[in-house]
Amino acid sequence: MGSRLKRGTSPRNRNEALESVLSKYLEAIYCRPDSIAYLSDLPKSFDAMGLSENLLKGIREYGFVEPFLIQRRGIVPFCAGENLILESTSPSGKTVTSCLGILQRVDGALVQCQALVLVPDVANGKKIAELIRRLGVHLGIEVHEFTRETVDDEDREVLFMLPLRLRISGRVCFVKGQYLVIASR
Ligand SMILES: Nc1ncnc2c1ncn2[C@@H]1O[C@H](COP(=O)(O)OP(=O)(O)OP(=O)(O)O)[C@@H](O)[C@H]1O
Numbered sequence: 001m002g003s004r005l006k007r008g009t010s011p012r013n014r015n016e017a018l019e020s021v022l023s024k025y026l027e028a029i030y031c032r033p034d035s036i037a038y039l040s041d042l043p044k045s046f047d048a049m050g051l052s053e054n055l056l057k058g059i060r061e062y063g064f065v066e067p068f069l070i071q072r073r074g075i076v077p078f079c080a081g082e083n084l085i086l087e088s089t090s091p092s093g094k095t096v097t098s099c100l101g102i103l104q105r106v107d108g109a110l111v112q113c114q115a116l117v118l119v120p121d122v123a124n125g126k127k128i129a130e131l132i133r134r135l136g137v138h139l140g141i142e143v144h145e146f147t148r149e150t151v152d153d154e155d156r157e158v159l160f161m162l163p164l165r166l167r168i169s170g171r172v173c174f175v176k177g178q179y180l181v182i183a184s185r
Pocket residue numbers: 063064065066067068071089090091092093094095096097
């Protein structure tokens with residue numbers, strides 16, 4: 001990694017180099033609009049993505065009718081356990097892509113922490129937690145949100161439930177420059 005991120009490289013080039021190294025390291029699928037080669041092969045609706053009935057119900061109630069392009073590209077591979085790097089203009093549906101991916105993968109019957117979303121700012125973190133709660137309203141899941149300042153014993157207990165194998169088998173969905181999702185299942 002060091003040799004590709006030389007000192008003096010412009011921030012843009014450094015970002016591109018980092019992304020290229022990251023995507024290789026993670027064997028990630030790089031999702032961006034210009035990488036969407038076979039548009040006709042992508043699912044046209046949320047119903048065609050193999051999502052659970054209870055999740056589809058949450059999506060409808062939230063008011064989403066049709067998936068955006070990045071969602072047509074990213075949700076199915078996320079649900080299949082691929083590592084993804086999502087990149088597109090803002091706002092284009094990247095956050096919803098990863099939230100739906102998480103919600104399809106978690107099992108409400110399991111009492112264990114199954115996904116961790118790291119967000120660099122509190123306001124955005126709250127928005128994402130609320131989005132996951134509302135889209136997943138019929139899935140029987142719980143969302144815990146905490147910051148470095150507010151973390152309490154209950155939050156720690158939840159974090160301790162993250163399986164150790166997460167370190168080796170966790171998937172990563174990197175919404176460019178914003179946050180990191182680690183889902184263990
Ligand atoms: N399929 C959809 N149909 C209608 N609205 C949608 C859909 N997907 C996302 N949205 C709405 O579009 C807006 C942007 O979605 P989202 O936050 O997922 O985009 P983003 O690319 O992550 O944005 P940003 O880069 O600014 O964080 C939100 O208000 C979200 O509720």
